[in-house]
Amino acid sequence: MPLLFRRASLASLGLAFGLSALCLSPVMAQEAAPAAPADAAAAPAAAPVDPNAVVATVNGQPLTEADLVLAEGELSQQFAQLPPEQRRAAALSAAIEIRVMAAKAVTDGLDKDPDFQRRMAFLQQRALHGEMVEKGVVDKVTDAEIRARYDQEIANTPPVNEVHARHILVKTKEEAEAIIKQLDAGADFQKLANEHTSDPSGKSNGGDLGWFGPGQMVPEFDKAAFALEVGKYTKEPVQSQFGWHVIKLEDKRAKQPPAFDEVKDQAKQAVIRDKYFALVKSLRAGAKVEIPDAKLKQAVDTMEAGK
Numbered sequence: 001m002p003l004l005f006r007r008a009s010l011a012s013l014g015l016a017f018g019l020s021a022l023c024l025s026p027v028m029a030q031e032a033a034p035a036a037p038a039d040a041a042a043a044p045a046a047a048p049v050d051p052n053a054v055v056a057t058v059n060g061q062p063l064t065e066a067d068l069v070l071a072e073g074e075l076s077q078q079f080a081q082l083p084p085e086q087r088r089a090a091a092l093s094a095a096i097e098i099r100v101m102a103a104k105a106v107t108d109g110l111d112k113d114p115d116f117q118r119r120m121a122f123l124q125q126r127a128l129h130g131e132m133v134e135k136g137v138v139d140k141v142t143d144a145e146i147r148a149r150y151d152q153e154i155a156n157t158p159p160v161n162e163v164h165a166r167h168i169l170v171k172t173k174e175e176a177e178a179i180i181k182q183l184d185a186g187a188d189f190q191k192l193a194n195e196h197t198s199d200p201s202g203k204s205n206g207g208d209l210g211w212f213g214p215g216q217m218v219p220e221f222d223k224a225a226f227a228l229e230v231g232k233y234t235k236e237p238v239q240s241q242f243g244w245h246v247i248k249l250e251d252k253r254a255k256q257p258p259a260f261d262e263v264k265d266q267a268k269q270a271v272i273r274d275k276y277f278a279l280v281k282s283l284r285a286g287a288k289v290e291i292p293d294a295k296l297k298q299a300v301d302t303m304e305a306g307k
Helices: 026-032 065-074 084-107 114-136 143-156 173-184 189-196 219-227 260-285 294-305
Strands: 054-058 061-064 161-170 208-212 238-240 243-254
Touching: 054 065, 054 084, 061 065, 061 084, 065 084, 114 260, 143 260, 161 173, 161 189, 161 219, 173 189, 173 243, 219 238, 219 243
Parallel strands: none
Antiparallel strands: 054 061, 161 208, 161 243, 238 243
């Protein structure tokens, strides 16, 4: 793909789906995780595991399969570089290490330290926040709501044209003007592109750029391409950061929105986001919150208003 292409965004697909920068909870990451391959022949279903099965005892206290699964999940980043067959053993070793160190900390009275207790209270509240997001928001999203959000975004998106164009990229304005003179004399655009363009991707396909929408090219190119009539080429060279272009417009059409299945996950995340903020708004409205520092209160109020 030529360098003059910009990265396509969701907005360029005609949908304004997006999530707030706020990290709602680990649940959100789980929602976006790809599904495992459904090839029963290649991956036979594993026998169900009893979560209460004891995998180890530490000072007489059982460490269960459920405890191990939790450890594997919480410490997954630490074990990402290990082969899969080693991760279970590494998680168990880590869980045992945590147990013995925690027991020693209790013996030494570290669990009574005020800073530790504050941190534990915060971690508990954060975990409960995550549970509330999962049970009170994510689990309540319906397929009908996801479809309705998709339909709403499509209906609210103004029609946009996309174009199919070719170009010849050269280093100097004089070279571009010479090519335009040849085109005026009846020369074939594709043949000239194959012979003269410095765009590597265009040397074998007549400078073909395929279909693209507004904003996907650098601004100078974008403006010139969308101003052309179908079948016409630029009568003046177009300068960009990459050099000088001669552009031909092959065709123009109304841009089709993405199919529902292509953006279903993004639509779901948008519904989750809206439900989350609606829940937060209702809870905050019923909560008595006092911030003595006037400057800090103003900053918080401004931030809340922007959500």
